[in-house]
Amino acid sequence: MLHAFLHVAVPGLVAFTFYRPRWLRAWLVLAATILVDLDHLLATPIFDPNRCSIDFHPLHTWWAIGAYALLLVPKPTRLVAIGLLLHMALDYTECVRVGVVAPGFAVSVRPHLPAVRG
Numbered sequence: 236m237l238h239a240f241l242h243v244a245v246p247g248l249v250a251f252t253f254y255r256p257r258w259l260r261a262w263l264v265l266a267a268t269i270l271v272d273l274d275h276l277l278a279t280p281i282f283d284p285n286r287c288s289i290d291f292h293p294l295h296t297w298w299a300i301g302a303y304a305l306l307l308v309p310k311p312t313r314l315v316a317i318g319l320l321l322h323m324a325l326d327y328t329e330c331v332r333v334g335v336v337a338p339g340f341a342v343s344v345r346p347h348l349p350a351v352r353g
């Protein structure tokens with residue numbers, strides 16, 4: 236529930252900080268990017284608090300995130316791109332919370348241990 240709140244509050248903070256005086260309009264655009272979560276409807280179960288969304292749902296894959304980064308370039312799509320990337324960053328914090336540090340990569344997160352010399 237805190238996570239859903241952050242998807243509304245953090246865009247509000249970004250909009251209020253960087254998009255005054257029309258921050259309310261910017262907030263609406265940024266918050267509307269939560270629609271990207273419609274891809275959860277393709278998953279079973281639709282909601283799983285212990286699942287890492289990044290690189291799991293189609294609109295949360297690294298390919299999609301790369302496309303969102305490209306949308307930063309043209310000015311008309313920039314605000315939507317910021318909203319989508321902000322969304323992915325917030326979803327990533329959930330991945331870390333459930334213990335997935337590098338979603339989609341088979342990377343060991345074990346700490347480096349010094350070599351044992353015999």
Ligand SMILES: [Zn+2]
Nearest residue numbers: 272288322326
């Ligand atoms: Zn999401």
